[in-house]
Amino acid sequence: MKVVYRNKLSVSVSKRPGIVLISLSMLIVGILFISTAQAIPAFARKHQTECSSCHSAWPALNTAGRTFKENGYRLSRDETPGFMNWDQTLPVTAMIKGRPYEKKDSGDKKLRALHEVEVMVAGAMANNFSGWFELEAEDDAGFNVEVVSAALGYHPSEAVNLQVSWGAITGSDPYDVYSNGRKLTRNRASVINQRFGGADADGRLRDARQNITLYGRPAEKFFYSVGISGVKGDAEGEDSDALTGRLAMDVTPEIMIGLMTISGTCKATNTNCTVDRDFSRTGVDAQADIGNIRLMGALLKASDDNSTATAEEDNNATYVEARYTFIEDGRPTFVPLLRLDRYEKNNGQDDYDEITLQVAYYFAENARGFVEYWDVSGPASADDDSLVTLQVEVAF
Numbered sequence: 001m002k003v004v005y006r007n008k009l010s011v012s013v014s015k016r017p018g019i020v021l022i023s024l025s026m027l028i029v030g031i032l033f034i035s036t037a038q039a040i041p042a043f044a045r046k047h048q049t050e051c052s053s054c055h056s057a058w059p060a061l062n063t064a065g066r067t068f069k070e071n072g073y074r075l076s077r078d079e080t081p082g083f084m085n086w087d088q089t090l091p092v093t094a095m096i097k098g099r100p101y102e103k104k105d106s107g108d109k110k111l112r113a114l115h116e117v118e119v120m121v122a123g124a125m126a127n128n129f130s131g132w133f134e135l136e137a138e139d140d141a142g143f144n145v146e147v148v149s150a151a152l153g154y155h156p157s158e159a160v161n162l163q164v165s166w167g168a169i170t171g172s173d174p175y176d177v178y179s180n181g182r183k184l185t186r187n188r189a190s191v192i193n194q195r196f197g198g199a200d201a202d203g204r205l206r207d208a209r210q211n212i213t214l215y216g217r218p219a220e221k222f223f224y225s226v227g228i229s230g231v232k233g234d235a236e237g238e239d240s241d242a243l244t245g246r247l248a249m250d251v252t253p254e255i256m257i258g259l260m261t262i263s264g265t266c267k268a269t270n271t272n273c274t275v276d277r278d279f280s281r282t283g284v285d286a287q288a289d290i291g292n293i294r295l296m297g298a299l300l301k302a303s304d305d306n307s308t309a310t311a312e313e314d315n316n317a318t319y320v321e322a323r324y325t326f327i328e329d330g331r332p333t334f335v336p337l338l339r340l341d342r343y344e345k346n347n348g349q350d351d352y353d354e355i356t357l358q359v360a361y362y363f364a365e366n367a368r369g370f371v372e373y374w375d376v377s378g379p380a381s382a383d384d385d386s387l388v389t390l391q392v393e394v395a396f
Helices: 016-037 042-047 063-070
Strands: 002-005 009-012 055-057 092-104 109-124 129-138 145-154 161-167 209-219 222-229 242-252 255-266 277-290 293-305 312-324 334-345 350-364 367-377 385-395
Touching (some): 222 255
Antiparallel strands (some): 002 009, 009 145, 092 109, 092 385, 109 129, 145 161, 209 222, 222 242, 242 255, 255 277, 277 293, 293 312, 312 334, 350 367, 367 385
């Protein structure tokens, strides 16, 4: 067994067919379980509630879900669980994703019948501690097992929480605007998916890195986080000095406006930087739930030193997303979604436009399938492209 440090911490497994066989078995068991018992993941099982208690359309969070996350996976601060709640139920959730059809205009049709398997162990612990650990195996990584994210949290009060983690910079953020793990689409929003000028070790906001974050709500309507992070993919956090900040205000319980900032340096000791290169990311964002409609979006400005640190490159990215959730018997059924992305490359000289169209159907609160169309158009120097995906996701 060999450990390899990349964007994710990965473990190379020699018996790869065994992983595929186990994954297929889990998929079959999961589908059978859903058809007979309407299975729900670990948090809902423990609290004897439904996924819709915390999710407007799984995996996106609603107001109650954000509070649950901020409380360290507790319904209230008064909850005093035993160690990881193993006295009540194992805090384990598994998720399987399949892509039986995927066709890019510029490429060949793909049969990714089994695309991804995830296993998450998470929950509240004794004495105001919480933990989160997620393993993932994907087809594009040869089904090697990877540590996608891991976090340990301390939650003494609503105003002050401490989290140490390997994961995205925005991992402690309870809102979905910059979230990768709670996205509903196969395609990702531009603000978390672009490398911009590449000074962040050629990284993106969604990439894993080492983080120490202080966050909380000093007042009911205000959420903040401040922290220090490493650059993308540096598992040892060498010379980490990236400072992060986040402020969000709930104008109403359903409407949030926010600010975020990141600034740091990719040191010459990093394999992606031959000289010290400074970078910064500054964004404004909003999220609103109006009845069954969710609207959210962000505008991000990125500044990066060029490869020789002799000039600065500036690029912007923005997106707007809208979806409507049809509800039947208290759970989501059909969820149509539209997202528009626009971003720059090459110091603002090249503009790209993307459109993402999706229609999802929820077989159960924790099982869905969707058809998604994605299209990108860019400058004359880049080829336009499109992608059609059929995907199925089951969590149990």
